[in-house]
Structures are given as structure tokens and as C-alpha cells.
Amino acid sequence: MSLPVSLPTDAIFEAKEAGIETIVCITEGIPTLDMSKLYWWLRLGSVTLIGPNSPGVISPGKSKVGILPSGIFKRGAVGVVSRSGTLTYEVVHNLTQAGFGQSTCVGIGGDQIIGTNFIDALEMFAGDDETEAVVLIGEIGGTDEQDAAEYIKSDFRKPVVAFIAGQTAPPGKRMGHAGAIISGSEGTAIEKIEALKSAGVPVAPVPSRIPELLKKTVENH
Amino acid sequence: MKIYEYQAKQFLARYGIKVQPGDVAETPDEAYRIAEQLGTEVVIKAQVHAGGRGKAGGIKLARTPEEAREKAEAILGMKIKDITVSKLLVLSAVDIESESYAGLVMDRRTKKPVFMVSPAGGIDIEQIARKTPEKILKYPVDPFFGLMPSKARELASFLYSDRQQVKRVMPILSGLYRMFIENDCSLAEINPLVVDKEGVFWAVDAKINLDDNGLSRHPEFEKLRDPEIEAPQERVARESNLSYVKLEGNIACCVNGAGLAMTTMDVIKYYGGEPANFLDIGGSSNPKKVVNALRIIKTDPNVEVILFNIFGGITRCDDVAEGLKEAILELNIGTPVVVRLTGTNEQEARKILSSMGIEVHTSMDEAVKCAVALVGKERR
Numbered sequence: 001m002s003l004p005v006s007l008p009t010d011a012i013f014e015a016k017e018a019g020i021e022t023i024v025c026i027t028e029g030i031p032t033l034d035m036s037k038l039y040w041w042l043r044l045g046s047v048t049l050i051g052p053n054s055p056g057v058i059s060p061g062k063s064k065v066g067i068l069p070s071g072i073f074k075r076g077a078v079g080v081v082s083r084s085g086t087l088t089y090e091v092v093h094n095l096t097q098a099g100f101g102q103s104t105c106v107g108i109g110g111d112q113i114i115g116t117n118f119i120d121a122l123e124m125f126a127g128d129d130e131t132e133a134v135v136l137i138g139e140i141g142g143t144d145e146q147d148a149a150e151y152i153k154s155d156f157r158k159p160v161v162a163f164i165a166g167q168t169a170p171p172g173k174r175m176g177h178a179g180a181i182i183s184g185s186e187g188t189a190i191e192k193i194e195a196l197k198s199a200g201v202p203v204a205p206v207p208s209r210i211p212e213l214l215k216k217t218v219e220n221h
Numbered sequence: 222m223k224i225y226e227y228q229a230k231q232f233l234a235r236y237g238i239k240v241q242p243g244d245v246a247e248t249p250d251e252a253y254r255i256a257e258q259l260g261t262e263v264v265i266k267a268q269v270h271a272g273g274r275g276k277a278g279g280i281k282l283a284r285t286p287e288e289a290r291e292k293a294e295a296i297l298g299m300k301i302k303d304i305t306v307s308k309l310l311v312l313s314a315v316d317i318e319s320e321s322y323a324g325l326v327m328d329r330r331t332k333k334p335v336f337m338v339s340p341a342g343g344i345d346i347e348q349i350a351r352k353t354p355e356k357i358l359k360y361p362v363d364p365f366f367g368l369m370p371s372k373a374r375e376l377a378s379f380l381y382s383d384r385q386q387v388k389r390v391m392p393i394l395s396g397l398y399r400m401f402i403e404n405d406c407s408l409a410e411i412n413p414l415v416v417d418k419e420g421v422f423w424a425v426d427a428k429i430n431l432d433d434n435g436l437s438r439h440p441e442f443e444k445l446r447d448p449e450i451e452a453p454q455e456r457v458a459r460e461s462n463l464s465y466v467k468l469e470g471n472i473a474c475c476v477n478g479a480g481l482a483m484t485t486m487d488v489i490k491y492y493g494g495e496p497a498n499f500l501d502i503g504g505s506s507n508p509k510k511v512v513n514a515l516r517i518i519k520t521d522p523n524v525e526v527i528l529f530n531i532f533g534g535i536t537r538c539d540d541v542a543e544g545l546k547e548a549i550l551e552l553n554i555g556t557p558v559v560v561r562l563t564g565t566n567e568q569e570a571r572k573i574l575s576s577m578g579i580e581v582h583t584s585m586d587e588a589v590k591c592a593v594a595l596v597g598k599e600r601r
Contacts, residue, residue, distance in 0.1 A: 031405055031435040032327050036364045039332045055534070067504075069534040069564055084480020085504065086532040090585065093532070093563065110479060111434070113332050139480055142329045165483040168468075168490045169499070176464040176479025176501040178434055179329070184347055206488050208586045 002026040002067070008052060009034040016047050024065045028053035028111060028178065035113040042115060049115025053177065055085035055107040068105070076101015077130060078214070081121040082137035083110050083144075083179070087165060091137055091207050098211030103131040110139070110177030118148035122156055133159045133218050135210060136201070138192055140166035141180045145192040153199035159221040161214045162196045162203045164189045222431045224445050225268045227310045229429040232404060233411070236396035238424050243312030252293030255311040256286040265292050268308040269301050270450060272345060277301045282314060307449070315423050320413035321380045322346060323394060325362075325401045327408070327432065333361040334401060336368065336394070338376045342413035368398040386416065393422055404442075405435025454517045461513040463502055470495025471525040472592050473518040473556075475511070477502050477536040485530045488585060494593035497524050504535050511544025512551065519552055526557050528592040530585055533564025542570035546577055557595050561588035 008027045015023050023042075030038075030052050042049050050057055056066010061075035072089055074096045082088040088107050095102065104125075108116050118136060125131045138145035145164065152160055167189040169175050171182040182188050193203045202217055204210045230240040242259060245268070246252040256263045267279030274280050279301050283289040289311060299306050320342030328335040339357045341349050349356055358379040362368055373394045377387040393414065401409045408430040415425045436442055448456060458465035464479060468486070472494045476482035479501045486496040498521065502510045518524055531541050541562070548554060561582040562570050571581050582588035 029434045029437065031438065032407060032432045033334075033364065033402065033405055033435065036327065036332055036334065040364065067535050072564070082480070084478060086476075086478030086534060086536075087480030087484050089532045089534055089564065090481055090484065112327070112329050137480070139483060144329075147330070163484075165480050165487060168486045168496060169483055170466070170468065173466045173499075174433070174464075175466060175483050175499050180479060180483065206491050206586065207484060208584070 009038065012038055012042075012049065016042060016045055020047070022048045023050070023115070024054060024056050025049065025051035025109070025115075026054060026056065026067060027051075028109075030111065032112050032178075035111065039113055039115060050106060051109040051111070051114060053111045053114075054109035055088060057104065057106045059104045060102055066107070068107070072096055073105065074101040076103065077132040078102050079125040079128065079131040079134045080105040080137070081118060081125070081134065082107050083139050083177070084137060084165065085110075087137060087207070091135060091163065091210055094207055094211055095135065095214075098215075100211060100214060103128060110179050112142070112179045114179075118144050119151045122148060122151060125158065126156060131158065133161070133214060135214065136160055136162040136196075138162065138164045139177070139180050140164070140169050140175065140182050140189050140192075141177070141187045143186065146195040149195040149199040149201065152201055159214075159217045160201045161210055161217050162201050163207055163210060164192045164196075164203060222433055222436065222442070222446060223270045224429050224431065225270070225308070225447070226266065226427055227268060227308075228445050229409075229427040230424065232400055232429055233397070233424050233427055236400040238393050238396050238411070239422060240424050240427070241312040241315055243310060246293060246309045246311050247297075247307060249290040249293040249297065252309055252311050253286045253290040256283060256289035259311070259313050262314040263289055264312050264314050265289060265296060266310045266312070267296050267299070267301060267306040268310055269304045269306055271302040271304055274301055279306060304450070315415055315425060316418045317425075318416045318418050318420075320415050320425075322349070322410070322412045323380075323397060323414050324410035324412065325397060325406070325408070327406070328361065331361040333364055334398070336360045336362055336376060336398070338380050338394075340380050342415075346410070346412065362398065367402070368395050370395075386420070389420070389422060390414075405432045405439060406430065407432040454520055457513070457517055458500075461510065463500065463510060463514055463517070465517055466499040467521065468496050468498050469523070470497045471523050471596055473497040473500070473521065473524040473527045474530060475500050475502060475514050475518065475527065476530045477504060477532065477541070481530065481532060485528070485585065485589070488589045489528070489593065492586075492589050492593045494589070494596060497521055502536075502541075508540050508544030508547055511541055512548040515545070515548040515552055515554060519554065524556060525597070526559060526592045526595045527554070528588060529558065529560040529562070530588065531560075531562050531564070533562065533567060535565075537566045538562045538564060538570035539566040539573060542573040545579075546573055549577065559588050559592040559595065561585055
């Protein structure tokens with residue numbers, strides 16, 4: 001769903017009441033308090049919410065929900081999970097050009113509270129036979145990447161390569177996305193990169209280096 | 222959005238939480254008059270969005286109106302963490318018997334508002350959390366039930382052992398929670414929460430951050446915004462629906478999408494350059510946005526190169542190119558422009574820009590390298 005900011009809370013509510021099981025919300029800017037309620041209420045009803053502030057989900061060659069530009073994707077074995085929109089396109093574009101097709105790409109959204117987080121997406125990739133490796137694209141703000149690193153270390157068996165946006169972002173300033181803010185000492189790119197590296201996940205310094213890193217990681221796995 | 226202590230206290234007072242009588246002063250004479258009216262010993266507090274005001278000398282006690290005027294004169298104009306003090310809060314002083322902490326934060330990990338209380342009030346909560354975490358009780362509140370009385374009692378009992386005090390602090394905790402919810406806060410703190418010699422509770426200091434996503438349903442909060450603390454470019458950006466953050470470098474960037482905009486900054490740094498800003502023109506296809514973006518960039522005297530990084534999706538590359546063309550002509554941009562365009566309507570965009578003699582790159586890395594190489598060279 002893509003709607004004016006005053007409507008998505010009601011629209012998500014209505015969709016769940018109508019029995020919709022998977023909701024993709026493109027709109028950003030839902031009040032965080034509404035998201036807190038929606039998050040727990042949807043979980044009770046086993047409804048999957050992707051977003052808000054998500055570009056959508058695509059399984060190239062099969063199906064797409066959202067605003068992702070289909071042309072850059074190619075069917076293959078890499079799963080992509082990202083908090084961003086156009087940065088996802090950038091990474092996918094690099095992957096496709098290097099010959100890595102994608103199984104499924106999901107933009108989980110840039111807001112503070114989102115319905116599907118990294119761990120939820122990684123769990124789905126773990127159970128998906130078509131996904132052989134994963135590219136995780138995080139950014140400053142919050143601790144979702146650190147939590148994902150913990151999960152990867154203990155439970156995730158497929159190779160993962162990561163990129164974290166906002167290495168040069170100043171603290172205390174919101175960088176576009178509602179969720180992209182370093183608060184106090186929490187949420188920096190450095191701490192996320194270190195958490196991922198200590199979980200054995202190589203982190204690319206720039207997106208263009210992801211394909212070579214992925215190639216190496218898959219070969220050594 | 223951050224609001225000042227005096228504004229935060231007006232919020233708290235509406236929920237039955239006691240705050241000291243007083244008023245805001247912008248001149249030493251105003252401070253004198255407020256102190257005279259109060260007729261008590263007063264505290265004079267700098268109103269700035271920064272911690273450590275006390276240490277910096279931004280909070281002072283005055284026994285007489287004359288003293289209030291002197292102290293106000295000393296604090297006004299002083300710099301606290303690079304912010305010049307232009308407003309003071311003059312309040313009746315409180316006789317402190319004991320201090321505690323009560324706060325609420327919208328927590329991303331538990332996805333609930335989390336209540337935090339600590340009997341160790343008056344110091345920064347992050348410091349308490351690091352040094353003596355056993356002195357904090359955290360409770361994620363169920364957003365549907367809110368703060369139930371049983372939980373309010375549990376939190377209150379962590380703060381005080383005296384039954385009378387527990388009973389008195391409970392309505393303060395529930396008031397704070399209602400205030401947080403009804404006003405879409407992302408943070409609300411009373412620190413310290415003071416008990417005076419008569420056993421009365423006072424919110425002696427308060428901090429409230431409002432959820433930016435919640436502002437849409439509280440249009441009246443717009444008047445709480447202090448235009449002086451926002452860089453003028455950031456205000457223009459907000460008004461034209463762009464996200465802009467000024468940085469210290471000389472390569473301006475103009476990007477569609479926040480993640481890609483942050484990444485562009487990182488890539489500039491990776492290739493040895495310094496980004497001048499974060500700028501996300503968003504996902505729409507409006508050439509006017511590009512013109513506004515360039516208008517903002519043009520006000521930054523440090524900028525030596527302007528880098529466009531556009532990955533077209535719902536943003537059409539030709540719309541961006543049209544905007545760029547319009548801006549260069551209208552704003553008389555003399556700074557070199559480097560453009561990277563990929564995606565929707567890329568060919569049309571290329572045609573528009575090549576007619577103006579602008580070279581278009583297809584890879585972000587190539588465009589960034591080109592921009593970095595242009596820094597320091599003579600302007601066109």
C-alpha cells in the first residue's frame with residue numbers, strides 16, 4: 001500500500017481485518033506509537049508486515065509487490081535484505097552486472113519500528129532452498145544489525161556479506177530515514193560493522209566491492 | 222523534534238505534574254522582574270538543547286532580584302556546546318530532600334514505550350546504566366493496556382520504600398505515561414524528580430523529544446519549533462520536503478533515497494574526498510525539487526563540486542535532468558557538476574544533459590572519483 005501519511009495506520013488495520021496475510025507498506029512517516037501497536041497486533045494475528053517505508057519485495061522472474069524497478073533484477077541464488085530503497089537498487093545492479101542473480105530481495109524499510117526485521121528475513125532465507133547466500137544492507141540507527149549479527153553467529157548457516165551505510169554520518173542528526181539516527185553512542189556504523197565482522201560476516205567498504213566479497217565468501221564457505 | 226525545558230514543563234503541568242512557578246526571560250531586566258514577582262530565591266537556567274548545562278555554568282542560584290539580574294547577564298550570550306544562550310528560565314528554588322529519575326523512551330528493540338525509573342536522580346541516565354545498572358528498573362509498557370496501576374506501583378516501589386511516597390509518586394508516573402502517549406513523544410524524562418522538605422514532588426528538570434512521524438497529527442506543535450536552532454538551509458529543505466544535513470566538506474551531493482545518499486557520502490570519503498552535505502531529494506519526479514536542492518547547495522560557500530547520484534525507479538532520470546537544466550540556467554550555477562544517472566528514462570536524461578555539455582556517468586564509483594579529482598581545481 002502506498003498512501004498519504006494520515007491513512008496507512010487505518011489501511012493496515014483494514015487489510016488485516018479483511019484477512020490479508022502479507023502487507024507491504026511503501027508509505028513512510030507512520031507515527032511510531034501507531035507502529036508499536038500495529039507491530040504487536042499483527043504478530044498476534046500472524047500477519048506479515050513488510051515496511052513501512054519499504055520499496056517492496058521481489059522474487060525475480062516470479063513476482064513483485066512494490067515499486068522496485070524490475071529491469072535491474074535477475075533470477076538467481078542470492079537473497080538481499082535491506083533497510084533502504086535506492087541503495088538496494090544500487091547493490092542489486094552491482095550483483096546483476098557481476099553475474100549474481102537474486103532469489104528474493106526485500107526492502108524491510110527505513111522507519112524506527114518495522115514489521116519485518118533482519119532476523120525475520122534471515123529466518124525465511126534459511127528455509128528457502130533457492131537462496132544460497134545473503135547480502136545484508138544496513139544503516140546507522142538502532143541495533144537491528146547487531147541483533148542480526150548475533151543470530152547469524154549462532155543460527156544462520158548460509159554465507160552472508162554486508163554493507164552498512166552512514167559511516168560518515170554525524171551523530172544526533174536524522175539522515176533522511178526516520179530510523180537513521182545515531183542517538184548518544186548507540187547506532188553507529190562502526191559498532192554495526194564490528195558486530196557483523198565478529199560474527200564472521202565480511203563487510204564491504206563500498207557497494208561496488210560487494211560482488212567480489214560475495215564470490216570469495218561463497219568459495220570459502 | 223526537540224523542545225526546551227520550559228516547553229516540556231508546560232506539557233507536564235497539563236498532566237498534573239508539579240513544576241516550579243516561574244517564567245522565561247530573554248534579558249537581565251526580565252529576569253529581575255520575574256524574580257521580584259516570585260519573591261523567593263530563584264534558579265536561573267539556560268534554555269539550550271544540550272546536556273551538561275550545570276557544569277558549563279548555565280544554571281545559577283540567585284537570592285535577590287538584583288542577583289538574578291547579574292546572574293542572567295552572565296549566562297545570556299554564553300556558549301554551551303557551541304550553542305549561544307538566548308533564553309533563560311527563572312524559577313522558584315526548591316529545597317531538595319531527595320532526587321530520583323523517571324523517564325519513558327520509545328524503544329526500537331522491544332517496539333514498546335519503555336519506562337525507566339531510578340532512585341539515583343540528577344545524573345545522566347546513560348551514565349547510571351553504565352556504572353550502576355542495578356539502580357535502574359526498566360519496564361516495556363504494553364501499548365494496548367498502557368501503564369496499569371499494578372505496574373505503576375511496582376515502579377514507584379522501586380523508587381521509594383515509604384508507602385506514602387509510593388502513593389504520591391504513582392499519579393506522577395501515570396501522568397508522565399499519558400503525556401507521552403497523547404502527545405506522540407519519543408522521549409520524556411523527569412530528571413531529577415525531587416521531593417522537597419514538605420514531601421511534595423516536583424519535576425525540577427524535564428526533557429521531551431517529539432516523534433517526527435507523529436507531528437502530522439499535532440499541527441499545533443509547529444509553534445514549539447525554534448527557528449534559530451535550525452541551520453537556514455535545513456529549514457528551507459524541510460519546507461520543500463527534502464532531507465538535508467550540512468557537513469564540513471566541499472563535495473555537495475544530491476541523491477534520491479536516504480540510504481543511497483548516506484552511501485554516496487561514504488563513497489566520497491572512501492575515494493579521498495569530503496562530503497559537504499547529506500541531501501535526499503526523495504522518490505518523487507518533480508524537477509522543482511531539484512531546483513530547490515540546488516538552491517540550498519548554492520548557499521554553502523565551501524562547495525567546489527556538485528555531485529548528482531540518481532538511481533531511477535519511481536524517480537525518473539529525465540525529470541531530474543530537467544530540474545538540473547532549469548536550475549543551472551535559473552540559479553546561474555558556476556560550480557562544476559558531475560552526474561551519475563542509472564535507471565528509469567536514463568536515455569532521455571542523457572540527451573537533455575549532453576545538450577548542455579554535461580558528461581553523464583553510469584557508475585557511482587566513477588562519478589565520485591571524477592568529483593574528487595575536480596576538487597581544488599579552478600572554478601569554471
